[in-house]
Every structure is written in structure tokens, then in C-alpha cells.
Amino acid sequence: MGAALLVKPALDRRFSVISFGIAQVAMDIEPGIRMALGTDVFHGPTHTIFGALIMALLMMLIAPRICNYLLAKWNKEVIYYKQPWLVYSGAVSRIAVIGGAFFGTLSHVLLGSLMHHDIHPLNPFSQANPLMGLVTHDGVYQACTIAGVLGVAGWLSIGWVGHARQTKGEQGGT
Numbered sequence: 001m002g003a004a005l006l007v008k009p010a011l012d013r014r015f016s017v018i019s020f021g022i023a024q025v026a027m028d029i030e031p032g033i034r035m036a037l038g039t040d041v042f043h044g045p046t047h048t049i050f051g052a053l054i055m056a057l058l059m060m061l062i063a064p065r066i067c068n069y070l071l072a073k074w075n076k077e078v079i080y081y082k083q084p085w086l087v088y089s090g091a092v093s094r095i096a097v098i099g100g101a102f103f104g105t106l107s108h109v110l111l112g113s114l115m116h117h118d119i120h121p122l123n124p125f126s127q128a129n130p131l132m133g134l135v136t137h138d139g140v141y142q143a144c145t146i147a148g149v150l151g152v153a154g155w156l157s158i159g160w161v162g163h164a165r166q167t168k169g170e171q172g173g174t
Helices: 002-014 017-027 029-037 049-080 094-115 137-170
Strands: none
Touching: 002 017, 002 094, 002 137, 017 029, 017 049, 017 094, 049 094, 094 137
């Protein structure tokens, strides 16, 4: 989620973190099934660029309802806890769902390619994985954690500043 949280403040309503998360979970269904079956290879067709594009298209169909359902739950919670500045008004846009879905699936393949020897991102055209080993396994997780912390800080800062401006405007600029 770190990658999504980093881009969210800049893209705002043009990017859905929820759609990104749904896409990430969907990408791990294949390895989960393969692990349960006890196979030696966990990452197959979905963990290629081509497979990620197909998965993103599927997520575009599935994600809108889930995104809007979860967003409604989020809004109820932040209102309950008296944090109206965290309310996200309106429905998640189609462009936000598309951005989250494609960034979610493609970044999953990219980051996974850095860590997992059984990912072949260029398949069916090549069995090569030119990204394998460029960054350590722990390095990928550390970079995602740092990205997530920076993204949340940026998102909260932008939201807080916007709330402060709105509150100041409602008070007549005093």
C-alpha cells in the first residue's frame, strides 16, 4: 500500500487507494491457491505484465461497488469520531478506479519481480526477469514502508490544511 499512499496526495480524486488495495489482493489469489495446492511455483500468469493488465480490466468491473461501499463505511466512522475533515464526499470516480486498478496490478508485478525468482514479467515473450535482485527483499519492504509513511503524512497535511482554510472561511477570516 505504500506506493498507493505516496501517489494519493498528488492525484487526489483521480486515484483510488481502495481500488489499488482490491487489485493487490486480487493479484495474490493465484499464489494463495498455488500455496494451498503445494505447488513449487507460486507466481504464474497473473504475475506478468500481460496478466496484470487483464487483472486490472477485471478490477475495473468489480472495484466500483466495493470502493463506494467501503467509502460509505469510512465516512460513517470519521463522522462518528468527529473528524469531518476526513470525509470523502461523492462516489469514487471511474478514472480513480481505473488508476487504482492499473497501478495496483502493474506495481504488484514490478515489486514482486524484484523479490521473487518465479516471476517472469515478460512472459509469454520471454522467461527473463531483468528486475530480480536489483533490490533486496527487505529493501523493497523498507521502500514501501517509507513511501506509505510519507504518503499518509502528505495526505493528512493536505486534508488538515484544507479543513483549516474552510473553518477559517466559515468564521469570516478571523
